[in-house]
Amino acid sequence: MIRLEMLNRVRTREEVWDFIVIGGGATGVGCAVDAAARGFDVLLLEQNDFGKGTSSRSTKLVHGGFRYLAQANFSLVKEALQERAILKKNAAHLVRKQSFIVPCYSLRQKFFYGAGLKFYNLLAGKYGFGKSLILSKAETLGKLPNVRRKNLRGGILYFDGQFDDARLLIDLVKTANEQSATVLNYAPVFQLTKNENKIDGVKFRDAETGEEFTAKAKIVINATGAFCDAVRELSDAKCEKIIAPSQGVHLVFDEKFLPSGNALMIPKTGDGRVLFAIPWHGKIVVGTTDTPVETAELEPRAFEEEIEFILQTAGNYLQNQPQRDDILSVFVGIRPLVKSSKSKSTAALSRDHTIEIDGANLLTVTGGKWTTYRRMAEDTVNQAIELGNLPKKICATQDLKIHGFCENSEAFGDLAIYGADAEKIRELIEENPILGEKLHADLPYCAAEIVWATRFEMARTLEDVLARRTRVLFLNARAAIEIAPKAAEIMRRESGEDENWANKQLEDFVAVARNYLSEMVAKKS
Numbered sequence: 001m002i003r004l005e006m007l008n009r010v011r012t013r014e015e016v017w018d019f020i021v022i023g024g025g026a027t028g029v030g031c032a033v034d035a036a037a038r039g040f041d042v043l044l045l046e047q048n049d050f051g052k053g054t055s056s057r058s059t060k061l062v063h064g065g066f067r068y069l070a071q072a073n074f075s076l077v078k079e080a081l082q083e084r085a086i087l088k089k090n091a092a093h094l095v096r097k098q099s100f101i102v103p104c105y106s107l108r109q110k111f112f113y114g115a116g117l118k119f120y121n122l123l124a125g126k127y128g129f130g131k132s133l134i135l136s137k138a139e140t141l142g143k144l145p146n147v148r149r150k151n152l153r154g155g156i157l158y159f160d161g162q163f164d165d166a167r168l169l170i171d172l173v174k175t176a177n178e179q180s181a182t183v184l185n186y187a188p189v190f191q192l193t194k195n196e197n198k199i200d201g202v203k204f205r206d207a208e209t210g211e212e213f214t215a216k217a218k219i220v221i222n223a224t225g226a227f228c229d230a231v232r233e234l235s236d237a238k239c240e241k242i243i244a245p246s247q248g249v250h251l252v253f254d255e256k257f258l259p260s261g262n263a264l265m266i267p268k269t270g271d272g273r274v275l276f277a278i279p280w281h282g283k284i285v286v287g288t289t290d291t292p293v294e295t296a297e298l299e300p301r302a303f304e305e306e307i308e309f310i311l312q313t314a315g316n317y318l319q320n321q322p323q324r325d326d327i328l329s330v331f332v333g334i335r336p337l338v339k340s341s342k343s344k345s346t347a348a349l350s351r352d353h354t355i356e357i358d359g360a361n362l363l364t365v366t367g368g369k370w371t372t373y374r375r376m377a378e379d380t381v382n383q384a385i386e387l388g389n390l391p392k393k394i395c396a397t398q399d400l401k402i403h404g405f406c407e408n409s410e411a412f413g414d415l416a417i418y419g420a421d422a423e424k425i426r427e428l429i430e431e432n433p434i435l436g437e438k439l440h441a442d443l444p445y446c447a448a449e450i451v452w453a454t455r456f457e458m459a460r461t462l463e464d465v466l467a468r469r470t471r472v473l474f475l476n477a478r479a480a481i482e483i484a485p486k487a488a489e490i491m492r493r494e495s496g497e498d499e500n501w502a503n504k505q506l507e508d509f510v511a512v513a514r515n516y517l518s519e520m521v522a523k524k525s
């Protein structure tokens with residue numbers, strides 16, 4: 001994928017697009033894949049980098065959602081478990097089965113969680129990932145050697161899915177492009193155009209040059225997640241806000257705190273949420289919180305109370321407790337929680353997501369979760385087809401393999417995450433063995449991945465490469481700052497830029513990366 005080619009497609013296009021999708025997160029890219037795979041002409045516009053919003057900041061789970069089980073919302077759990085299986089089938093290189101242990105400190109807990117997780121499995125039916133098991137105390141300690149021993153009565157073992165969110169997103173962007181969608185990052189939409197009070201297109205800016213474009217479409221889909229009210233206001237300045245943003249913090253630690261490869265799940269923390277500690281790329285991700293915030297920001301920061309809460313809760317369940325100095329990275333995502341909607345079409349859908357169509361035909365889709373992005377897209381495109389009186393083409397994503405699909409990607413070692421693309425990255429290394437050098441002793445990434453991302457994945461900034469094409473910033477913020485000069489130089493050479501460009505990239509990246517250091521907390525107002 002080459003960005004200039006995408007821009008040229010927009011420049012030279014004379015026909016009206018079937019769909020313009022605003023927002024390059026899981027929801028928007030999912031809609032672009034779905035619509036393009038049905039044979040529609042699609043333009044996707046993202047204001048920053050693909051996945052810059054919530055979609056690179058999740059807990060990295062492909063799951064049914066234990067909290068919905070507690071709320072007795074069984075159909076939602078069942079649907080998500082089906083989507084979990086579809087995603088595993090179509091993105092086998094990215095979704096892996098992960099074992100989780102729920103430690104139990106009373107027989108009541110053991111019975112309650114044991115029964116709950118058996119039921120979770122039952123709901124999955126033929127889509128199950130493996131049977132849950134009730135463990136003795138000794139078995140629990142064997143699987144979670146660092147778990148708190150005092151009063152431990154045993155545990156429950158169950159299985160769910162785990163993935164790399166930003167990597168899946170990039171592979172979905174590539175899938176959309178392979179299905180003929182035009183996909184553009186750094187293209188903020190600043191105006192919706194109308195004809196007889198109905199939206200007929202958008203105005204957007206190329207954030208790199210400032211050039212402005214007008215693009216016309218039969219239907220405009222607003223898939224801007226926690227930012228969707230700002231786009232709804234472009235359609236109707238007086239519309240009632242539907243999003244109540246809430247942030248979730250994750251802390252990243254060395255894997256020594258969970259050395260067995262099993263994840264830890266605490267079903268009910270002090271604030272009534274679920275807390276996970278999950279192995280991820282050789283580290284442990286622990287989270288999350290649920291803190292209402294005034295506005296959605298692209299680079300949200302953790303509050304001191306949130307960091308303390310996670311440290312304390314994790315510490316309650318681990319013998320060797322992680323301390324503040326052990327935090328390698330802090331990352332924060334904003335939930336697009338829907339507070340109300342007077343949608344004419346939402347009521348029909350008993351789902352976790354909301355689809356709203358306003359008086360000017362702007363179709364907004366928000367809420368939901370990563371796991372159900374495909375189903376959200378299917379519902380959205382179905383609604384959009386009706387709204388735009390477009391040909392009724394059937395959804396084709398149930399069996400559509402996602403870019404990079406391959407069965408045995410573990411054979412590619414540290415490059416496994418790229419699936420079939422790993423072969424091509426290996427070729428880059430064969431051509432120039434220096435590119436095989438690791439970027440940092442603590443991390444699995446090598447220089448060839450920076451070349452690959454710059455050349456073929458529309459990475460435009462150092463942050464794109466270190467935060468979302470590789471996950472260096474999310475795994476170890478200090479290491480990210482250390483390797484930034486070297487990474488900037490590789491990118492500069494690859495993109496033919498000058499030293500001023502590299503210096504500016506470095507400066508911008510370090511400013512963002514500081515937010516991922518545990519000492520850079522925000523003050524609660």
Ligand SMILES: Cc1cc2nc3c(=O)[nH]c(=O)nc-3n(C[C@H](O)[C@H](O)[C@H](O)COP(=O)(O)OP(=O)(O)OC[C@H]3O[C@@H](n4cnc5c(N)ncnc54)[C@H](O)[C@@H]3O)c2cc1C
Pocket residue numbers: 022023024025026027028045046047048049050051052053054055056057058059060061062063187188189190223224225226227231247248249288332333334335336366367368369370371372
């Ligand atoms: C803390 C946390 C943990 C989570 N964990 C999980 C999990 O483990 N599993 C799971 O299934 N789900 C999880 N979720 C839910 C999941 O991450 C989100 O539902 C999903 O990522 C939302 O995607 P989105 O595309 O709607 O929003 P986003 O990813 O935020 O994408 C919206 C995009 O729109 C862009 N945009 C905004 N305005 C404009 C404009 N004017 N022009 C162009 N572009 C614009 C933004 O830059 C952004 O990239 C989690 C969510 C949170 C907050």
